[in-house]
Amino acid sequence: MSNGDGKFDQGRYVTIPETKNIKLPIGGKIRLGIKTVNEKGISHPVELPYFVCPPEVKAVFGEEPTELTVFFPSKVREEVFPQAYEKYGGNNALLCKGDGEVSKTAQRLNLENGRWEDVKCPCEHFKKWDPKTRTGGCDKVGHLYFMIPEVSIGTFFECSTHGTVSISELNSAFHLADITTGGRWAMIPFRMKRVAKKLKIPGTAKMKTHWVITLEVAASTEEIRRVMAGEILYLGQQKNAKYQIEAPGLPEENKAYPREDTDEETAARKEKAKEAQEAEAVYQKESKVKAEQLKKDKAAGKTALRTPKEAKAITEKRNKFRADLKKEIEEYAKKYGINKWADLIELGRRYKIFHKEIYTWHTAMDLLVKDPKVVKEFKEKIKADQEIATGDLPF
Numbered sequence: 001m002s003n004g005d006g007k008f009d010q011g012r013y014v015t016i017p018e019t020k021n022i023k024l025p026i027g028g029k030i031r032l033g034i035k036t037v038n039e040k041g042i043s044h045p046v047e048l049p050y051f052v053c054p055p056e057v058k059a060v061f062g063e064e065p066t067e068l069t070v071f072f073p074s075k076v077r078e079e080v081f082p083q084a085y086e087k088y089g090g091n092n093a094l095l096c097k098g099d100g101e102v103s104k105t106a107q108r109l110n111l112e113n114g115r116w117e118d119v120k121c122p123c124e125h126f127k128k129w130d131p132k133t134r135t136g137g138c139d140k141v142g143h144l145y146f147m148i149p150e151v152s153i154g155t156f157f158e159c160s161t162h163g164t165v166s167i168s169e170l171n172s173a174f175h176l177a178d179i180t181t182g183g184r185w186a187m188i189p190f191r192m193k194r195v196a197k198k199l200k201i202p203g204t205a206k207m208k209t210h211w212v213i214t215l216e217v218a219a220s221t222e223e224i225r226r227v228m229a230g231e232i233l234y235l236g237q238q239k240n241a242k243y244q245i246e247a248p249g250l251p252e253e254n255k256a257y258p259r260e261d262t263d264e265e266t267a268a269r270k271e272k273a274k275e276a277q278e279a280e281a282v283y284q285k286e287s288k289v290k291a292e293q294l295k296k297d298k299a300a301g302k303t304a305l306r307t308p309k310e311a312k313a314i315t316e317k318r319n320k321f322r323a324d325l326k327k328e329i330e331e332y333a334k335k336y337g338i339n340k341w342a343d344l345i346e347l348g349r350r351y352k353i354f355h356k357e358i359y360t361w362h363t364a365m366d367l368l369v370k371d372p373k374v375v376k377e378f379k380e381k382i383k384a385d386q387e388i389a390t391g392d393l394p395f
Contacts, residue, residue, distance in 0.1 A: 024073075024145050024156040025154070025155060025156055026145070026155075026156050026157070026158050027152065027155030027156060027157065028053075028054040028056070028057070028155070028157050028158075029054070029157065029158050029159070029160075030051050030052065030053050030054070030057065030068070030157050030158070030159045031051070031052040031159070031160075032047065032048065032051070032052070032159070032161065032194075032211070032213070033045045033046050033047045033048050033052065034046050034048065034052060034346065036340075036343050036346075038337040038339075039334065039337055039339050046346075046385075047210065047211065048064075048211070048350055049066065049194055049196065049211045049350065050064040050065055050066050050194055050211075051064075051065050051066070051068060051159075051194060053065065053068075056151050056152070057148060057151055057157070059151075060148070060150045060151055066193060066194045067191055067192065067193045067194075068148065068191075068192045069148070069150065069189050069190070069191060069192075069218065070146040070147065070148055070157075070189070070190050070192045071146060071147045071148070071149060071187055071188065071189060071190070072145075072146055072147070072185065072186055072187070072190070073147060073156075073186060073187065074186055075183055075184065075185055075186040077171070077174045079145075080144065080145050080146065081142055081143070081144050081145070081170055081171070081174065082142070082143055083140065083141070083142040083143075083167060084097050084098060084099055084140075084141065085097070085098055085099065085100045085106070085121070085122075085126065085138045085139065085140055085141075086138055086139065086141050087125055087137060087138035087139075094109070095108065095109050095111075096108040096109065096119070096125070096138060098119075098121035098122075098138075099121065100121055100122050100126060101122070103121070104120065104121060105118050105119065105120065105121050106118070106119050106120075106121035106123070107119075125137045125138050126138060139162055140162060140164065140167065141160055141161070141162050142160065142161050142166070142167045142170065143158055143159075143160050144158065144159045144160070144161070144170065144213075145157070145158055146159075146190075146192070159192075159213070161213060163210070163212060165197065165199060165210070165212045166212045166213045169212055169213060169214050169215070170213060170214075170215055173190075173214065173215035173216060174215070176217075177190075177215075177217050180217060181217065181224055184224055185217060185224075188217065188218075188219040188223065188224055189217075189218040189219055190215045190216065190217060190218055191215070191216050191218045192213065192214070192215055193213070193214050193215075193216075194211040194212070194213065195211065195212055195213075195214050196209050196210070196211055197209070197210055197211075197212050318369075321369065322365055322369050325365070325368060325369060325375070326361065326365055329344070329368070329375070329378070329379070332379055332382065333382055336382055336383060336385075338382065341360070341361040341364070344361075344364070344382070345358060345360075345361070345364055347381060347382065347385055348364065348378060348381070351381045351385075353374065353377060353378050353381065354367065
């Protein structure tokens with residue numbers, strides 16, 4: 001069929017059916033826990049109270065952030081937080097996806113011909129899923145897609161959750177955002193948090209603390225109006241104005257001259273310098289007192305000088321105590337399925353027993369040998385941090 005003038009119509013063919021699906025450029029994943037391997041060689045998840053982020057996000061929010069500022073490119077919940085029952089293979093490839101009850105169908109991959117086929121849902125695999133290994137059947141999952149402009153405005157991040165509570169919390173947050181903003185919450189900031197909640201362990205009367213995901217709008221009515229009016233593309237954190245993109249025609253800040261400090265910032269800087277000087281003066285005074293006391297002790301013969309033999313005996317005794325304590329902790333941890341010091345250190349850092357600079361068992365033992373109270377607390381956390389055999393983990 002001709003277009004009438006015999007010329008080629010450049011705009012007639014613009015979409016191929018097989019490639020019409022639009023996908024967000026996912027640049028990284030933000031996780032809610034880590035995987036570890038027990039003594040039987042079975043991999044299972046361990047929940048953490050903070051977001052496990054890629055390096056570029058850690059550079060902005062820190063190593064163990066409990067709160068992130070995120071933006072959503074669309075105001076349609078189904079586009080930024082789709083939810084379904086999903087079944088994966090051993091290589092983490094999606095095999096089947098359905099909603100279980102709404103459409104009564106699912107799409108399943110035919111492993112023989114590689115085609116996706118409609119099947120009845122629910123089927124024999126529905127909810128038959130091992131929460132310890134996260135394998136064996138299908139389970140509910142929600143995929144949250146968002147931007148972090150402070151990291152990149154061209155990259156999206158994904159955070160997936162299997163927890164009923166977390167999915168309900170996020171759905172409720174989007175519903176509330178619809179009400180409070182009139183459905184105008186695209187490209188405005190949200191605070192995404194890990195929040196501790198006591199949840200009942202299914203099949204028991206026991207409660208256990210989980211860290212669920214919550215969302216809340218972090219913008220005023222006026223800020224939302226500016227976004228909707230096109231005055232700015234998106235809202236940045238108020239403390240960092242460089243992330244606000246102003247409307248065309250507004251004068252751009254002169255980059256050649258640095259911004260002058262406010263009176264408050266100047267006063268705060270002077271106060272900080274004064275505190276540093278006072279601390280240095282105290283340190284110098286204490287050092288002088290200690291030096292004079294040491295000089296007096298030497299003159300009176302009160303210094304703790306030892307012979308090489310005595311020093312060797314003390315070192316051997318200290319090393320034996322250290323080795324015995326290390327063995328004691330390792331045997332205790334094995335009773336609860338922890339066989340690696342890497343897992344013990346991660347557990348200790350998670351419960352704030354170890355600081356962030358502790359990465360090896362050598363540095364961990366340096367702390368433990370000094371204080372029996374720390375050893376006792378560490379054992380208590382090892383015992384309490386048991387694997388949760390439930391499909392309702394919030395991650």
